[in-house]
Amino acid sequence: MALLGADVRLTPHRREVFEILASSTDHPTATDIFDRVKARSPGISLATVYNCLEHLTSAGLIKQVHLERGQSRYCANLHEHVHFHCETCGKVIDAHPAAEFDPSKFWNLPKGTKITRMDVAIHGTCEACSAR
Amino acid sequence: MALLGADVRLTPHRREVFEILASSTDHPTATDIFDRVKARSPGISLATVYNCLEHLTSAGLIKQVHLERGQSRYCANLHEHVHFHCETCGKVIDAHPAAEFDPSKFWNLPKGTKITRMDVAIHGTCEACSAR
DNA sequence: TGTAAGCTTAGAATCATTCCAATTCTAATT
DNA sequence: AATTAGAATTGGAATGATTCTAAGCTTACA
Structure with a gap:
């Protein structure tokens, strides 16, 4: 399986992850x-899960997300999107673009800077928590 | 010292940090x-630095920044800005707004969602590294 | 079928942070 | 100035997340 230039051998574990x-x-x-993979492959080790996640990430099949300190989260949505993080219940939801967005229009980056990607994390209170 | 509602007692260590x-x-x-505080206060402990950073953060005097996994970074720039992170040399620079920016205009968040803050991390190659 | 390369494993090691219990400091009150 | 309660600070232990390591296992293909 190849995408974005890198290859991964899709072993059964990697496929399951x-x-x-x-x-x-x-x-x-x-x-x-x-925990979820163990239901299908009871013998898998946590080290293998980390290893699979790393290979899938560097192949560009999934993305690692850092919203807060603590554990990294992972995301297989490769469409352009940002993350909304509810500070009350901890839920994370994807928000897709409503309009064209070019970061270099909004922030003054030094001349010569090359952008490869942008991570946007919006923090607040989700609908359900706001209603309470 | 009070700002954004919270107070901190500005002890000498907190002031130095x-x-x-x-x-x-x-x-x-x-x-x-x-390492930097030790030059002025040789006896300070790392636990105290963490404690000071936590109090200053919750008082709103500084901000904690998470760009990647690993150590948190800290920032005393309270003006609206985003972080540019050079993937080659690791440098982080602040980029200030060139234009008015309203996240809810660009991404479809569910109705009822309340935004409290937004973290934007732009990753790429800085001017110096691009030139090489 | 032999073999090298890559995958998986359990457990150890590491890193960043947080917790803890003891001590010290501060500031307000006697 | 002494008392005292509440904070701040300390070193070290504990925790949580991840990465490393060394050994065994699989697979593709020579």
Whole structure:
């Protein structure tokens, strides 16, 4: 499987980790994924999960997300999006673009700076928590 | 000292941590700050540095920044800005707004979502590294 | 089928941070 | 100035997340 230039050998474990992440919308952590993979592959080790996540990430099939300190989260949504993080319940949701967005229009970066990617984390209170 | 609603008792250690951060533009980590404070207060412990950073953060005098996994960085720039992170040399620089920016205009957040803050991290290659 | 390369494992090691219990300091009150 | 309660500070232990290591296992293909 090749994408964005890098290749990964899709071993059964890597495929499972990828499939589990692709069917999750909750931005699970490595241990969340470990727990879910164990249901299908009881013998898998946490080290393997970390290893799979690393290979999938560097192949560009998934993305690692850092919203706060503590565990990294992972995300298989490769469409352009940002993360909304509810500070009350901890939920993370993807928000997709409503309009064209070019960061260099909004912030003065020094001349010659090259942008490869941008991470936007919006923190606040989700709908459900706001209602309470 | 009070700002944004919270108070901190500005003990000598807290003042030093704050002053060191306020005069730094490199977004130092807790251990960077520890090393710098030791020059003035040789007896200070790392636990105290962490404690000072936590109090200053919750009083709103400084901000904690998470750009990657690993150590948190700290920033005393309270003006609206985003962080540019050079993936080659690791340098972090502040970029200030060139234009008015309202996140809710650019991304479709569910109705009822309340935004309290937004963290933007732009990753790429800085001017000096691009030139090489 | 032999073999090198890459995958997986359990457990150890590391790193960053937080916790803890003891001590010291501060500031307000006698 | 002494008393005292509440904070601040300390060193070290504990924790949590991740990475490393060394050994065994698989796979593709020569």
